[in-house]
Amino acid sequence: MSFKFxxxxxKRIEEVRKKxxxxxxxxxxxxxxxxxxxxxxxxxxxxxxxxxxxxxxxNVLSVxxxxxxxxTKPMGKxxxxxxxxxxxxxxxxxxxxxxxxxxxxxxHMQVSDDGKFSLEEVECMGACGxxxxxxxxxxxxENLTKEKVEEILNSLN
Amino acid sequence: xxxxxxxxxxxxxxxxxxxANGGFEAxxxxxxxxxxEVIEQxxxxxxxxxxxxxxxxxxxxxxxxxxxxxxxxxxxxxxESEPGSFKDRQIFEDNPFQLIEGIIIASYAIxxxxxxxxxxxxxxxxxxxxxKAVDTAYEKGFLGDAMKQTFGTDFSCNLFIHKGAGAYICGxxxxxxxxxxxxxxxxxxxxxxxxxxxLWGCPTTINNVETITNVPAIIKNGWEWFxxxxxxxxxxxxxxxxxxxxxxxxxxxxxxxxxxxxxxxxIAGGVIGDKKIKCVIPGGSSMxxxxxxxxxxxxxxxxxxxxxxxxxxxxxxxxxxEDTDLLKVLIRIAHFYHHExxxxxxxxxxxxxxxxxxxxxxxxxxxxxxxxxxxxxxxxHIKGNTICALGDAAxxxxxxxxxxxxxxxEKYVKPEISIAVPNKVHSMRNxxxxxxxxxx
Numbered sequence: 388m389s390f391k392f393x394x395x396x397x398k399r400i401e402e403v404r405k406k407x408x409x410x411x412x413x414x415x416x417x418x419x420x421x422x423x424x425x426x427x428x429x430x431x432x433x434x435x436x437x438x439x440x441x442x443x444x445x446n447v448l449s450v451x452x453x454x455x456x457x458x459t460k461p462m463g464k465x466x467x468x469x470x471x472x473x474x475x476x477x478x479x480x481x482x483x484x485x486x487x488x489x490x491x492x493x494x495h496m497q498v499s500d501d502g503k504f505s506l507e508e509v510e511c512m513g514a515c516g517x518x519x520x521x522x523x524x525x526x527x528x529e530n531l532t533k534e535k536v537e538e539i540l541n542s543l544n
Numbered sequence: 545x546x547x548x549x550x551x552x553x554x555x556x557x558x559x560x561x562x563x564a565n566g567g568f569e570a571x572x573x574x575x576x577x578x579x580x581e582v583i584e585q586x587x588x589x590x591x592x593x594x595x596x597x598x599x600x601x602x603x604x605x606x607x608x609x610x611x612x613x614x615x616x617x618x619x620x621x622x623x624e625s626e627p628g629s630f631k632d633r634q635i636f637e638d639n640p641f642q643l644i645e646g647i648i649i650a651s652y653a654i655x656x657x658x659x660x661x662x663x664x665x666x667x668x669x670x671x672x673x674x675x676k677a678v679d680t681a682y683e684k685g686f687l688g689d690a691m692k693q694t695f696g697t698d699f700s701c702n703l704f705i706h707k708g709a710g711a712y713i714c715g716x717x718x719x720x721x722x723x724x725x726x727x728x729x730x731x732x733x734x735x736x737x738x739x740x741x742x743l744w745g746c747p748t749t750i751n752n753v754e755t756i757t758n759v760p761a762i763i764k765n766g767w768e769w770f771x772x773x774x775x776x777x778x779x780x781x782x783x784x785x786x787x788x789x790x791x792x793x794x795x796x797x798x799x800x801x802x803x804x805x806x807x808x809x810x811i812a813g814g815v816i817g818d819k820k821i822k823c824v825i826p827g828g829s830s831m832x833x834x835x836x837x838x839x840x841x842x843x844x845x846x847x848x849x850x851x852x853x854x855x856x857x858x859x860x861x862x863x864x865x866e867d868t869d870l871l872k873v874l875i876r877i878a879h880f881y882h883h884e885x886x887x888x889x890x891x892x893x894x895x896x897x898x899x900x901x902x903x904x905x906x907x908x909x910x911x912x913x914x915x916x917x918x919x920x921x922x923x924x925h926i927k928g929n930t931i932c933a934l935g936d937a938a939x940x941x942x943x944x945x946x947x948x949x950x951x952x953x954e955k956y957v958k959p960e961i962s963i964a965v966p967n968k969v970h971s972m973r974n975x976x977x978x979x980x981x982x983x984x
Contacts, residue, residue: 416706449727454710513630
């Protein structure tokens with residue numbers, strides 16, 4: 388399956404490119420743009436990024452495989468990221484994690500069959516004062532309780 | 545009490561409000577002086593970095609070469625991934641223009657034409673807020689070429705936001721530079737230091753978001769005013785992020801040198817259910833923990849905390865009550881550093897894994913008291929033997945949790961006998977086998 392950037396995204400890439408003196412430096416933001424368009428980063432996507440920026444494909448691969456926020460397989464429509472690091476743990480993060488695992492029937496980095504949900508146990512998200520927390524896609528949900536989690540997950544469709 | 549970084553002014557994140565409260569006056573003042581004068585004032589103010597190492601900011605700026613044919617860069621570290629640290633997002637949200645003004649002043653002082661603000665990728669919301677503020681600053685002529693007209697000088701600088709992608713290690717300054725360059729976030733060997741050989745081999749200064757946000761106030765009110773706030777050797781206010789078992793967790797801006805007990809009991813509302821405190825980590829998860837019975841009289845500044853065997857770190861105060869299972873806490877911390885080790889240096893890559901595995905063995909009921917010594921031994925072999933400070937950050941909690949709370953860990957381990965175990969790897973040679981596991 389081949390991948391091509393949309394015209395609009397090519398313009399965005401041009402803008403991003405202006406921020407840095409080298410093409411290589413634009414790899415991280417361009418991978419984000421690709422992930423936004425395609426949902427995940429496949430080999431074809433990496434090839435296209437390398438071609439568009441004029442860098443070696445291995446540079447793109449090394450970045451994609453180092454950073455945890457780039458996905459190399461499709462994730463769910465709602466990507467649920469639960470923090471279980473110390474401060475969330477102290478305030479019930481693992482109970483939240485277990486509840487969500489049971490409710491969604493998923494484990495770390497699994498995707499539901501209908502593609503609606505995916506689940507990830509993440510490291511500290513920088514919300515320690517408002518623990519426990521989880522994030523769905525880009526939004527933080529803080530000071531969670533079991534009931535609040537139910538309510539939030541049920542409201543998604 | 546005056547607040548410097550997060551003043552209690554409603555809607556300060558709107559440029560009209562910021563301007564009405566004397567916004568960008570400090571930048572105007574700084575740009576009318578020489579860069580050396582600006583550096584001198586920051587030096588005399590005694591401002592120390594708020595990102596963990598508490599290094600003198602003015603001194604750091606003065607390391608930048610005066611004459612060079614290469615471009616100079618400023619990086620602002622908003623990676624904020626240390627568990628217990630959640631202060632920078634408050635600045636992005638409530639006072640973005642003071643951060644931008646600080647960036648302008650710092651860029652001018654070190655002679656940088658380009659500044660990169662590195663924000664952790666998970667902070668989508670705050671990146672958007674910050675980007676909006678940067679766009680507004682460009683529109684109103686406070687950044688870019690239009691600056692020359694606004695401030696009536698020859699100096700101009702650009703500010704770009706670089707979004708991280710979920711790597712704790714990128715908070716380390718040389719790793720952060722590699723990440724901006726589009727590489728894996730591997731820390732670099734120092735020396736050469738960033739001031740000589742930083743971004744793309746050019747002179748670079750890296751400062752924390754909170755540090756930079758302090759700068760406009762220093763220029764505006766004078767270094768003498770700043771140096772008189774809080775603890776003399778670590779002046780100014782600090783954003784303390786109090787979390788864990790307290791009634792009112794959150795970010796509080798207070799003068800440095802405040803009593804830790806005041807911070808916990810008066811500001812953060814005390815411990816939930818009026819329980820006793822078992823342990824406090826005063827500066828984010830990589831700093832040595834303090835025992836609950838040692839908190840009396842401890843002051844929150846770099847020098848005072850050093851005296852009691854800990855460090856100010858990022859000011860993330862983590863409070864754990866008397867019912868906390870410290871083994872669980874330490875396993876979670878050890879897991880974090882194992883997960884976040886970049887894998888470049890063997891002591892850290894392997895050692896963080898050994899420590900986590902050994903701790904899990906203890907939790908599974910298969911540990912012996914010698915395992916506790918083994919853990920300290922592994923920690924001692926990581927510390928100081930790696931390129932960056934992540935090794936130290938991983939080793940410190942393990943070493944100090946076990947030495948300072950030994951009785952907590954002794955509860956979980958069995959008595960042991962030593963028998964010779966041939967053909968085992970070096971580190972396992974002296975590991976004893978629990979009595980219960982020996983089948984005759």
